Amino acid sequence: MKIVIQTDGLTKQFGNFTAVDNISFKVQKGEIFGFLGANGAGKTTAMRMLCGLSLPTSGKGMVAGYDIEQEPEKVKRSIGYMSQKFSLYEDLKVWENIRLFAGIYGMKSKDIALKTDALLKQLGFESERDSYVKSLPLGWKQKLAFSVAIFHEPKIVFLDEPTGGVDPATRRQFWELIYEAADRGITVFVTTHYMDEAEYCDRVSIMVDGRIDALDTPKSLKNQFNANNMDEVFHQLARKAQRSDN
């Protein structure tokens, strides 16, 4: 199996606060990897390092074959990113958003045009090509944002709470898009506060106070913690946290 993310003792300190504390893990190609933790556990800081946006204080990280400290620009080119808070430009049209992001990732104009047609058709969005993104319902926006994030066929896509505030049916459709991407070999690295979504991941890690305190398949975690569901697993681990966002 090919490893696409590997960290070894990855650590980030801000002054004498250790936001990410010596985390080591591997993610395989095509895997759906759930990255869980309470608010303030260090998820965002860890994710920023993996995306090449923040340099580690110590430790090592390889993402898509590049060292996150030595070659952060190459890391950025090999990944896609989407979050609930920022995904698309509201004041640009649907096609303009696709054009913009694909251009930023260095795709050729001709390829973009061809692929845009195919994507809009696949999503059933053909009639929305010239709509401003702000006029789309939230669920449509999130599906489009995900498709834009993987438009340049990145090796890995990072999703930061992609389904927050989305209705239950759309939330599930969104996960079906995630499965399709994973089946095509795109590795999915996802954070969520919905514990049922943790069950859809191949493996799940749970961060507590900057450390990874548990990492396994949902099934093994439930066995290990003698829990009926991932919500119980999460509560057992997060309750032990010394520091908190509160």
Add this chain to the structure above:
Amino acid sequence: MYAIQVEGLSKNYHSAKSGKYAGLGKPSASPDQVDGVTFDVHQGEIFGIIGPDGAGKTTLFRILTTLLVPDSGTAKVDGYDVVTELKDIRQRVGYMPGKFSLYQDMTVEENLNFFATVFNTTVEENYELVKDIYQQIEPFKTRRAGKLSGGMKQKLALSCALIHKPSVLFLDEPTTGVDPVSRKEFWGMLRKLKEQGITILVSTPYMDEAFLCDRIALIQDGIFLQIDSPQGIIDQFAQTLWAVRSNNMSKLLRDLRAHPAVDTCFAFGDVHHVTLSNDSYTIAELHDYLAQLGHSTIEVHVIKAGIEDCYMQLARRVDPHSNNH
């Protein structure tokens, strides 16, 4: 006695006839609209408005807190009309908007004092009410509000919304983006406020929070799909609901949907929830069908619906396109 009475309340930011979503299965809904909503909230009740972003939750809250004038319909809060008696209402309600709206450049202490003063009271006078919550952030009382963590901001905002001892508290998505453990803790605080007799109207996109409310309204595109106690809503789920599991869950989803008798099929954590258009179908028959398609370790059993099952079923009845791709 009702703390809130709403009848036929509507607000639409765009013309309903703009046809913006023509052909998209969203014929006339504009985002955030409220469309003919009617409901009552009893005094001392925790009433939840549950639905996704854009469903109209914030619009409803803004009308009830007199910050927005409805297009039509009437609403009374604590017996006062939201349009003609807005000043009376403003003195009686506490409002915690979804977006952090305190003064970022003032300290924790200054913010709380400020809100007390605006309402002609003092922190000391009503300290008992906010004590449990405020004590958790008191060690940071000289810190600027803008420098607080998310959880601390939330507690300060709640303290400020309570400091004038409101009779009705409006909390617009207080737990959005908050992890499950902190969410549970926040709901614990609400239960304590309820014990003090405060009526709470709270909105949330998290369906699992429904059971923490006395009664709930499920909202979609500005319409209330149903109003009842959480248990009442679940009891009204009309179809038999099956939980199905096998060794290959993504193939299972496709195979179940391809079955002619399957009405709906959705992933629910480690099982799929299935309803059938024909309730005379048996577990054994479904089992055989899946075994023939190569599934192993098949488990099929009948389960009770949850709030999400109910929401999806009700939403589909109103807008049959909403569950399609």
